Amino acid sequence: MGPNAPLRDFDAGNQSPLGLLWLTSIAGAIGTQTAFEIGSYNGLTALTLALNLPAATIHTLDLGPADQPALPLFRDDPQHIVERGSRLYEGSDAGTRIVQHLGDSATFDFSPYYGVCQLVYVDGAHSFDYVQSDSEQAFRLVSSDGVVIWDDYWRQVPDVPRYLDGLDRRGLYRVPGTRLVVLLPAD
Numbered sequence: 001m002g003p004n005a006p007l008r009d010f011d012a013g014n015q016s017p018l019g020l021l022w023l024t025s026i027a028g029a030i031g032t033q034t035a036f037e038i039g040s041y042n043g044l045t046a047l048t049l050a051l052n053l054p055a056a057t058i059h060t061l062d063l064g065p066a067d068q069p070a071l072p073l074f075r076d077d078p079q080h081i082v083e084r085g086s087r088l089y090e091g092s093d094a095g096t097r098i099v100q101h102l103g104d105s106a107t108f109d110f111s112p113y114y115g116v117c118q119l120v121y122v123d124g125a126h127s128f129d130y131v132q133s134d135s136e137q138a139f140r141l142v143s144s145d146g147v148v149i150w151d152d153y154w155r156q157v158p159d160v161p162r163y164l165d166g167l168d169r170r171g172l173y174r175v176p177g178t179r180l181v182v183l184l185p186a187d
Contacts (some may be wrong), residue, residue, distance in 0.1 A: 005052035009088050013080050014044045015123070015151060019178040023121065024052040026147060026182065032056050032118040036141050038105050038134045039124035039151075041080065043087030043098070049119075050094035057097050059113065064102030066099075071106045071133060074126035074157060106133045110141060117141045123151040128159035135163065148183040 004024075015023065027035060027049060033056050037046055040062035063069070063081060089095035091160040101108065105124050120138040124130055125187045131150075138148045152160045153174060164172065164181055 001088040004048065009042070009044055011042065013041050016178060018178055019151065019175075020045065022175050022178055022180055023149060024048060026149065027053055027056075027155055029143070030147060031120055032146075034113075034117045034165065035059065035119040035121065036110075036113055036117045036138075037121040037123065038138070039122070040087065041101065041123070042084065042177065043089045043100075045121065045123070046087070046098045046100075047089035047094060048093065049121075050089060050092075050097050054094075057099065058119075059099045059101060060091060061101040061103065061105055061108060067102065067104050069106070069130075070104050071125070071129040072127050073130070074159060076157070077125045077127065079142050106130065106136065108137075110137050114140045115143055118143055120146065120148045121151070122148065126157040126159055128163055131159050131163040134187045135167075142183075145185050150181045152179050153181045154179045176185070 032053050035049055035056055035058045037060040040046060040060040046058045046060040089098050120141045122134045122138050125136050142148050150160060150164060153164060172184060173182050176184060
């Protein structure tokens with residue numbers, strides 16, 4: 001059984017259907033009540049999480065229309081920065097549990113959410129500087145029994161694997177058949 005997801009709205013910038021299945025399965029297995037996604041894109045991942053976690057609140061962050069990135073970008077990042085009039089979850093029942101935050105993840109004040117998120121999904125900009133900055137925030141956001149999941153661990157965006165491969169952390173696992181890496185809680 002796959003995740004509840006509006007795959008008709010899928011495009012090349014979204015997580016793969018298999019990745020969405022893993023993401024929602026992990027989120028459900030750990031009883032996610034609060035999730036934080038760094039990098040909203042068109043809202044498909046946030047909507048999929050909300051559809052599959054009916055008691056959860058999903059926070060998602062993306063650049064606002066007037067925001068300029070504070071850190072250098074990966075060469076392909078600008079093509080994914082587009083002004084959006086709406087997100088896929090808007091107008092849906094599940095969308096009422098999605099909180100859209102606007103701002104640059106390098107300067108956004110995440111502090112109200114520190115330590116309270118069972119799931120943190122890192123899928124923002126792909127330069128080493130952003131991956132490092134977003135990951136450091138993810139480590140603060142995640143609860144002691146929560147997980148952090150990164151997208152784009154693959155050769156087309158080399159700074160994600162370069163950053164993750166340099167971490168000295170136990171509990172990092174690559175999800176087979178996907179671009180996902182999961183950090184499980186310490187025992």
